[in-house]
Amino acid sequence: MSKPVVPRPTDTELAILRVLWERGASTVRQVHDTLLRERPTAYTTALKMLQIMTEKGLVRRDESDRTHIYHAKLTEEQTQRQLVRDLLDRAFGGSSSKLVMQALATRRASSEELTEIRKLIAQSGNTGETQGRTENTEATQGKRREVGDDRD
Amino acid sequence: MSKPVVPRPTDTELAILRVLWERGASTVRQVHDTLLRERPTAYTTALKMLQIMTEKGLVRRDESDRTHIYHAKLTEEQTQRQLVRDLLDRAFGGSSSKLVMQALATRRASSEELTEIRKLIAQSGNTGETQGRTENTEATQGKRREVGDDRD
DNA sequence: TATTGTCAACGAAGACTTTCGTAGGGCAGG
DNA sequence: CCTGCCCTACGAAAGTCTTCGTTGACAATA
Structure with a gap:
């Protein structure tokens, strides 16, 4: 705490x-x-x-x-969670639904994103417990990173 | 720009x-x-x-x-949207589903919140037929971030 | 061995944040 | 008219963030 x-x-x-x-x-x-x-x-x-x-x-x-x-030190997911929580406190009065609402209003959410999100919501029927593992659902967007490694 | x-x-x-x-x-x-x-x-x-x-x-x-x-100058909602968009860019590679996922994992989402969120998702469902271009989601680092709509 | 290149460590400049003390103007009550 | 209160405006101090030049240690190479 x-x-x-x-x-x-x-x-x-x-x-x-x-x-x-x-x-x-x-x-x-x-x-x-x-x-x-x-x-x-x-x-x-x-x-x-x-x-x-x-x-x-x-x-x-x-x-x-x-x-x-x-x-x-922290994984990307851990940091993301920390940042979300932080933003939730600072600007959303702790209301995650409002945050989600704005995330949707962002218009960045493609239909695929929406589908993905819907799936997430469906899964989270259980409120009491932690979401368990932070599944890396990166199927959302193909991994198209051009990791053209420098040299080495 | x-x-x-x-x-x-x-x-x-x-x-x-x-x-x-x-x-x-x-x-x-x-x-x-x-x-x-x-x-x-x-x-x-x-x-x-x-x-x-x-x-x-x-x-x-x-x-x-x-x-x-x-x-x-901006309403609470406008500011929230700005902040979400900003966080999306800085820490989520523009993926709103990941952000939603972390928002849920926050455990702050009460069952009422979840219900509310579910409702939101359901509504935004018909947005599916996003006419016009659906902005390809892979623009991880948007060069042009227009915040044009700051009017009510 | 002298030279050239890589690396960590400082230190400091400049910009931004946050906090507050002090100064000066206006205004109401005495 | 004087006093005390409330208000805005400054400016400065302390802290943080970001950037980069310089220095000295090491190492590979000619």
């Missing part, structure tokens, strides 16, 4: 976390190279961010090699 | 917006008094925040009287 184990990631931190989730454990160099595809940025910026994120506990660092390796 | 008309409110700004949504147009004094119920804070803090929020366009100020009157 206290503070989250990890603080809410900032925008930049989230961008880095996305990289780590996508690539898995990575070096600063790899994170930086990936970040470069989106926007120009200096290597030391990525390094500094990862150092700070380590202090905050957002990522873990393996220092056994000279070139450190970072990986996200 | 227009940026959101208003910036994403910070935590404190959101707290103030909540007051304005709840009370309707209010004076600094009224906002401050309401804020006091949650946490101790100085009058000038509320004043300063409202001044800044006016500059940012988050609120409007009626200066016709010596005691100014502030009101939120």
